Amino acid sequence: MLSIRTIGACVLAGSALLSLPAFAQTQPAAPDADTAKPAADPAFDAAKAAAVAMGADAFASIQQDLIWTGDLNTLPSGEMGKRSYDAIRAFQKRINVKDTGIFTPQQREVLAQHAAKFTSAFGFDTLTERGITIGYPAKVTTDRSEGRNGPHFATPKAAKNQATVDILSLPTAKESFEALFARLKTENPKRKVTYSLLRPDFFVVSGTNEGMTFYIRFIRTDTDSKGFVVGWDPALSPRFDRVAIAMASSLKLAGASDQAGAQQGQPKPQPQPAAPSESPRPAGPPVPLAPGAAATTKTGIGIIVSSQGDILTYASVIAGCETVTLQGGGKAKVIGGDLNNDIALVRGPVPAGAQPLAWRLPALAENEAVSLLSGAAPVATTVSALAGTNGDTRRVTLAAGAAGALIDGDGALAGLSAADGGPSALKGLFVSAFLRANGAAPPSQGGDPTKASVTLTCTPGKP
Template sequence: MLAISAVWAGHAFAQTKPAPTTPAPAAPVDAVFEAAKAAASAMGVEDFASIQQDLIWTGDLNSLPSGEMGKRSYEAIRAFQKRIKAKETGIFTPPQRITLAQHAAKFTARYGFTTITEHGITLGYPAKLTTARMEGKNGPHFATPKNDVTLDILAIPAEKESFEALFARLKTERPGRKVTYSLLRPDFLVVAGSNDGKSFYLRFVKTDTDSRGFALGWDPALSPGFDRVSIAMASSMKLADDGKPAATEAPPIAKPADKPAQAPEPSKPAGPPVPLPSGASTAAKTGLGTLVSSNGDILTYAGLVAGCETVTLQGGATAKVIGGDLGNDVALVRATPPPGPAPLAWRQPPLTQGEAVALLSGPTPTATTVTALIGGNDDSRRISLGSGAPGALIDKDGALAGLAAANGEATALKGLFVTAFLRASGVTPPERGGDPSKATVTLSCTPKS
């Protein structure tokens, strides 16, 4: 019996032994794509995401910014390079990156793309078009005068409709409504299609208490140019308060049985856009600013303008303080009418270690170098320089590349954070950069006591 089993086992093994196979040929390596991928990785996630965001605005990329190079982003860069008649490498040169930002800025300016916070979400929207506003049951409704673009910003309580039920309702088709794309994930959903002759794009995020998002509708006659707005809105959307429900800004509607409302108390002054820190001096301060747009936008320091609603420019003109970030010591003021000199161009690629730069601390830029890509105490927001002085940091082409420390320390806030602050404040890059030696402005501020 043992012998028979052994023979059978050997027979079975012989029958199931795989025949020798020829190894499949390795897939060819796309050296150009791999080089572009390596360049994007070296750039960093945030910097490459800003490139992807601009490619959305130029209509070359139809996906959300990830900060990573994929085939879509690679082909989008090559498409833009082809359009400007550059070599299609998939890697932007510094001048090409500036050109991309300028092209993107034309579209953001056309639509007046502005950041808004409503019902617990912050997102950009086409404010220049959707000028009419009404208050709806679940959030504000915006529209163009012709009603060819509509926008609803919504917060739907979970007890009224669950996130999953909302998705099921939104993706349901009916006569006149066709869904061309739908996606449900544990924390967000997307539905797109057409409804009664209008294109639509819906995106919601899930919180513990509600579903928050937007519904954008537009006349297909506005496509393909307007289509990029929906992707730009989706990429800009984020929770404004860590998932906690936000109080609506709309006043309550009185019911017939309600008592007459009492006259509101006089509103108190809003105060300066950048509050004066507790215990800070109220003495007059003078410092530097740099022209960064043709609309009279001036980049300066939050510590300089804290406690002021306006500042005085050299020559006696005034400028309004728009806002600032004391943590990064960066602020924006706006002069109307704009000062005469042309503003600086904005550099997009990050600086590299050892790169020659200059400090714009007066009419004559002071040369220095980037000694490290991180500031003291491992501050990832800053770079280290060979020398320090207050003022804008500019590259060899005279483009804005950062903001040097106000106290003269040999560090500078990275250009990524500076331009992100400017964009969030509604500033767009200039069409063409001016002479750096003429872009410096002296500002004076007397804080309110």
């Protein structure tokens, strides 16, 4: 049997053996395939109006989560179409609520929690290689090797079911974009192409090759064809099929502008009015204290990450709290916490003059200049490595550390630094997945980072 590694290798070598399999149980949709609407359907019109009201970026986030739950098999466009409408209704039916096509805030939180189970299972992480930024299943494809045209990731050889990811940049001087597409969609007795699509900016090919499933997507640049090949044992389907769609939706040129992102089927976020701040509410259930932790009053930094009063902080700060008091006296509710990764979310009234941070989507790059929001004045530093100690892929290593949010050059949230001020930080994708899993959504527009921090105080429960 042709090994799954050969699928990516054949892209480089030009072999006719290459087959790009489509999903085992679903067919990938073109990015514009979610534009149809049911005829004369008032319920659909209401759902579409609700999607427009929340903004393209917020609705694209819902679409991304529906991909992870297996309900949607097209790319996030930020617009409501029949596929998205049907996907929302299917999820609502599964959780035994009325299938209106419009999520309530509680249902949106349930969706995020379901999606987070899948992103966690695959360790879906982002990296920047060969001029593109892309998400990939880092927890599954842990073995990395280097090729002439990009890195190769694979499951350990001893694993029962194999999967691979190749990130590729192929010079168009050697093979044009159209010629590459024509080659990759060629079939032979051992290779079946089940889906192919050529557009001016990108192409997709998928199928099966000697029993293995594959999905390929490339985007055009002035000098290269850049993209990825993902292959997997059909025994991993249907769960792994979602990875291919998620990878396709995450693919973009590194540092691409909004316009470039829109050309790849990604929505350009539209401004929308900020929602009013929630009224003060009492703290929620305590986050369990780690063994041996002292039950004392603690004060720490919080980072405002939404217009609805979502505040990112450290689990070690709020662990054991009965109340969380914000500067100015407002009371915040404990929403969730992860002591292993020292991250937590509380929700309360936004202090006067405070502004939420935008959330960064692309992965950080090595040697990228960033800053740490450790108070009113950000602390400048750089990303010295794209993993933490012992190869922890959830973190980056920094040249210098300080407690607070990791901020990129555009003033967007790119991670959460270590609470003890050490030179490491949780990656932005991990942080945003945690926030979404706990019902938070990014703001339509980010504010001034110096106005995003707030001091919070934890009053512990009884020892």
